[in-house]
Amino acid sequence: MFSNLSMGALGLKADLPTSIELAVRHGFGGVDPDLGYLNDLGDLGAVTEFGSSVAERGLRWGIAGLPIGVTDPGPQFAEQLAALPAKLAVLQAAGVTSVGTWIRPMHDDLPYRRNWTLHVGRLSLIAELLADSGIRLGLEYIGPKTFWSTERFPFVHSLGEALELIVEVGAPNIGLILDSYHWYTAGEDADDLAGLSDADIVSADINDARDDRERDEQQDLDRRLPASTGVIDLGGFMAALRDAAYDGPVKVEPFMKSLADQPLDDVLADVSSRISAAIG
Amino acid sequence: MFSNLSMGALGLKADLPTSIELAVRHGFGGVDPDLGYLNDLGDLGAVTEFGSSVAERGLRWGIAGLPIGVTDPGPQFAEQLAALPAKLAVLQAAGVTSVGTWIRPMHDDLPYRRNWTLHVGRLSLIAELLADSGIRLGLEYIGPKTFWSTERFPFVHSLGEALELIVEVGAPNIGLILDSYHWYTAGEDADDLAGLSDADIVSADINDARDDRERDEQQDLDRRLPASTGVIDLGGFMAALRDAAYDGPVKVEPFMKSLADQPLDDVLADVSSRISAAIG
Amino acid sequence: MFSNLSMGALGLKADLPTSIELAVRHGFGGVDPDLGYLNDLGDLGAVTEFGSSVAERGLRWGIAGLPIGVTDPGPQFAEQLAALPAKLAVLQAAGVTSVGTWIRPMHDDLPYRRNWTLHVGRLSLIAELLADSGIRLGLEYIGPKTFWSTERFPFVHSLGEALELIVEVGAPNIGLILDSYHWYTAGEDADDLAGLSDADIVSADINDARDDRERDEQQDLDRRLPASTGVIDLGGFMAALRDAAYDGPVKVEPFMKSLADQPLDDVLADVSSRISAAIG
């Protein structure tokens, strides 16, 4: 495991070079790539060079966002699919090895099994294109009941379901994005993580929850920094990652607007230290 | 269609002979069978005779409860399954042609697809035994969000899902129990009922909803008599049943405890008249 | 129903204008469109005009080939998918309302359920793009055992399976291409066709089988003209189409190389007369 700086996940803005500087300064082990920035470098040679320079700074790549909307209307999806290989070539040239997206945990029109069919079909196509570029796909399930219960048809919102979906797609380059916040809000515990291996996990997020709300009242976009409230069993979560011999990025995504109001270096020093402490 | 008296669905108590008297007195077209009573008649000959006497009174049978718990633990399910043929023989001797059950719309441990698998497997077995006795199975989906959202994993809670489940089981003797209350709370309208035929519908319930609650706040066990509050589009519901050329029982299941405190004949006269008016 | 001239299905070559002349001369009710020819007309206005001229000749369009390979490798599929809307715009401008493809009934690597997942996912995307152009998709199942048993994993090769696939995709604009040859070689009879409606059928092919081979020995690419050997119950097949109130094209696809050696007008007069006799 390595601590991974994702400025976006912290609600902070910085271009990729700045993020890299900040990651180095605060002792992160990696940084999230930014496809837009890489793409603007002009040609794949420049991208490769940029990727090398990041490695030379001692940083690994975190995880890029999947550049296609899994549940977009068919025509848009088809267009994005056709545009995907060129984008993946950029990521591949930079040395990026994983992209990720979240699974929208409800739908107003598609019942569970129809939504499942849509996801399996589209994720299969996406995974096949990703495999051609040597890139893995991480899927994040979303746990808060205040989110999945807001439309007519709840969808995947637990670890077990996410694993089922991955098995059904059947592509060797798909795995989980595990977030302690979703694990907690989904009502899961360490037993649910037992048996996972590094191959099953593409990325990990660690966050804590507010201590003035019950589990089923927690909001998806109102979390806390890891090991701050102690609501979530961070120790159990990290122990499971270690048992899985997980070797990928660990980041923080607290959705706390207040972070943007604090001195940047204070925030990053705190975040870096919290992740390092969790990794142990 | 015919109006069907189900004392149990009205929260009232009466043995089967009394129910039959009441059904005749108040002009119902049918009455729900009671397996326990029929079984106590002693032998199938007596049951057949009893069934004939009901027909001679001008009544049709409504729908019996399915005498096995679809989601019971495996060993209990296996026992009930073995005991099922004898019970079906009693129903068949009485001339009963349909049984029904509801689909529990959530589960605390089984995610949607695992629960689906359990239902498909068990309903297939049940349907095969029912077919041997010439009996159809009606499945009722449950609409209120205040019910399906109470455990970790919501399950079938809409017409479309119930139809998918019936298709997946693939038995010709399974159909729907349609209840205007579930149709309303599931957020459905007349379009959702379009295309149904008599073969798709085993039984129908008509109920209204409280007018001081939003749709998503309605409670499964707190309804109103049909055409009382006007919250539910009873006209649209009945028109769809007519379009389907539906020929089965129509009953009322309001879960209003107050009915038990009113004069019995007043209640039944009111209910009979409401159903007759709806059937038109 | 109307008789449809498909030169390609007869193993004969002709450009679209010639096919149209031949269709008119021999009393066919329709002719298969040719996307390549239409596309070469230059702009959608010319295509629309061409389509109108065909209608003015008293012909309806048959069915075009689906211009994307359902089971092609992912990257090619993605490219074709992106190119699909422009092709559909041409077909739509010409007034074509249906395209068709066959379901490859086996696979050497993908077991049934994995192949099913691939088909459902891709056909869903295709159907959504087609719907945007008001075009239906016809799917043809392939019956001969000498074909579906040639690789490790047999796939859809019967009417029931094709219907299941269509239900699973869940798109209102997908239906069947029914071929009497596949119906016969799949071991089906008139009962299997019962209950179909015009909405379920996109196109129909009528062919007979060799009378010196058992059903399981028949070859996919060695058939006979309809009502020539009498092996196939053409009367039962056509009666089922009439019961379904089928209103679409009927063509012949005998895979008889000898047709190319006979005088063209003799062949077409014979084919036209056989289809007309079948339609009755």
Add this chain to the structure above:
Amino acid sequence: MFSNLSMGALGLKADLPTSIELAVRHGFGGVDPDLGYLNDLGDLGAVTEFGSSVAERGLRWGIAGLPIGVTDPGPQFAEQLAALPAKLAVLQAAGVTSVGTWIRPMHDDLPYRRNWTLHVGRLSLIAELLADSGIRLGLEYIGPKTFWSTERFPFVHSLGEALELIVEVGAPNIGLILDSYHWYTAGEDADDLAGLSDADIVSADINDARDDRERDEQQDLDRRLPASTGVIDLGGFMAALRDAAYDGPVKVEPFMKSLADQPLDDVLADVSSRISAAIG
């Protein structure tokens, strides 16, 4: 792994005490249980005592036949299901920990997915009852094409499909019965066995194939003793079992009628020696 004597699998007849004597005499590590014999011992106490005596002879139990027909008609299945717990109690008392059955690889009426649904539903029920008795279920896929291609709808006939079925049932006490003969006839190699663990395998059979037939011409009921013809890569098969840390029974099931005509001790000495050599 341990060598396991199954007289039945060798086409030989012997009651259980005789089989035990023969297993000891010829150095087998285990012997298949016989439910009928155990049941006739009269009470569970006697069965427990008998089980202990077998252990005292230094033998482990192989695998019993699953005492219910997975694809039997519904009513029979229901009866057998109800009778299952009592039979499992006998096996459990004897110390038997696994039962097995094979998956019929085709069906004349049920297409693949309908047959899948039937298997998943019934195996789920069976597995739940088995789990209550601490017994595992082994499922054997059947490889020969001359068998799976004999009816209209081929079904599970490969390792990958069998694993998918086990995942779909989702019961922790179901695993594979691996037979080198099915592995070979299914066109599989050592790669297909990679990644399996002891938990995935309930029992193993080793057999060779005739050397005068192509793979797709091999007959299910005409095999050869392991390491006799060399057609099957027994070394690769056993290496995979060792990689999986497989700890269960290994037996021989050659379907060679000629064995019954040879001196019994010669046959058993040969078989024991072949299994021991394979285990290494």
